[in-house]
Amino acid sequence: MRFPVSIVGAGTAGLITARRLGELGFSPRVYDQKRVLGVPVRASGILSLSGIARLGINYSGCETNRLHGAKIYAGKSVLKVKSKAAIAVVLDRKRLNDACYDQAKAAGAEVITEKRLAGHSLEGMAGRGVLVGADGAVSSVARHFGFGEISRFAVTYKAEYEVEAAESGMVELFFDNRNYPGLFGWTCPNRKDLLEVGVGLYSGNGNARAAFDKLIKTEQIASVIGNRRPVNHGASIIPMRMRKSIVDERRRIMLVGDAAGQVKATTGGGIIFGGSAALMAAEAIARNADSGAPLSNYESEFRGAYGLDLDMHYMINKVYSSMGTKSMEKVVSVMKTLGLDRFLSAYGDMDRPSLILKRFFLRGLAR
Ligand SMILES: Cc1cc2nc3c(=O)[nH]c(=O)nc-3n(C[C@H](O)[C@H](O)[C@H](O)COP(=O)(O)OP(=O)(O)OC[C@H]3O[C@@H](n4cnc5c(N)ncnc54)[C@H](O)[C@@H]3O)c2cc1C
Secondary structure, three states, rough: OOOOOEEEEEOHHHHHHHHOOOOEEEEOOOOOOOOOOOOOOOOOOEEEHHHHHHHHOOOHHHEEEEOOOEEEEOOOOEEEEEEOOOOOOEEEEHHHHHHHHHHHOOOOEEEEOOOOOOOOOHHOOOOOOEEEEEOOOOOOHHHHHHOOOOEEEEEEEEEEEEEEOOOOOOEEEEEOOOOOOOOEEEEEEEOOOOEEEEEEEEEEOHHHHHHHHOOOOOOOHHHHHHOOOOOOEEEEEEEEEOOOOOOOOOOOEEEEEHHOOOOOOOOOOOHHHHHHHHHHHHHHHHHHHHOOOOOOOHHHHHHHHHHHHHHHHHHHHHHHOOOHHHHHHHHHHHHHHHOOHHHHHHOOOOOHHHHHHHHHHHHHHHH
């Protein structure tokens, strides 16, 4: 039996859920408040190659660069982690959303734009089949149906600059808890001639725009962008912690993506975890239709597969956000002494710190 599924939000998480449901024989309906999906672009598109491969997105037309690693600045210390092979892609976010849309439509989903759902219109949908909240960090679905709060957010500001040549293949991360408390400043060569510069900090700990203005004055960045004007710029928010509960079995409501808080607290990356959750949610809905298996299997399966990694990202973030500049410099120098920069260059995994730890111990045991 296939029942109606309504999805609120046509970002990557909602569209991946819709695509997978279509492949499983459903005819899902996706609603989005926007007229043109995927704009304005306020986020970056850095995704691990291993992660994006799992999502089944046809992203070949979205790729703008490949990344080999990161240069990390902490006070006067610099740590370079660089692998021979590319570990991540940079994707054009509008084109990525379009690719997810095309695949969802091809699988049989209906996408309805300029339709904001809140309050009574959500009530009407819950109870008929399944309602999926994929409506981003400030989820109306979560709020309306009383899912717990997301306990921490970051605020961000980013811009792109047309430059002669951005350092190709490496992101730069600037850790400084006085100026960017809780997260960091970054640059990313979105294309070889387009440099993204951004900053994120814990919400309630200052103004992202003011922090951004400080960041672009640092020597490393000022020397590349000079006094060029940004071509795209704007603010956004990132959830830093998963909600305590993401399924309401009785009312048949599920949350995926930023609405659920499925984001890495170290970097703010959410597409891989949100997309993986979207696939799991769709599979759980299909099993519910086939055999009556509980929808909450989605939550336990997601937490079983990725909960430890999300918790580790959160713990790492908590530790570095409590450090002063001198302590960060010390940590970087200890990491270098231990050869951790080389280890991360060879075995680092952007998404799954639990795998890094496992490889670290296995290497130790093998010695
Ligand atoms: C500055 C910044 C940089 C980032 N960089 C990366 C990165 O490099 N890599 C990465 O993986 N992630 C990154 N992220 C995170 C990533 O952008 C998000 O995790 C991802 O976009 C979440 O997708 P989503 O579909 O859950 O939500 P969204 O993309 O927010 O989509 C939600 C959709 O729901 C719609 N909507 C909301 N409310 C309603 C309503 N009531 N009714 C109808 N429609 C509604 C919205 O219009 C929107 O289209 C970054 C985020 C920021 C802010």
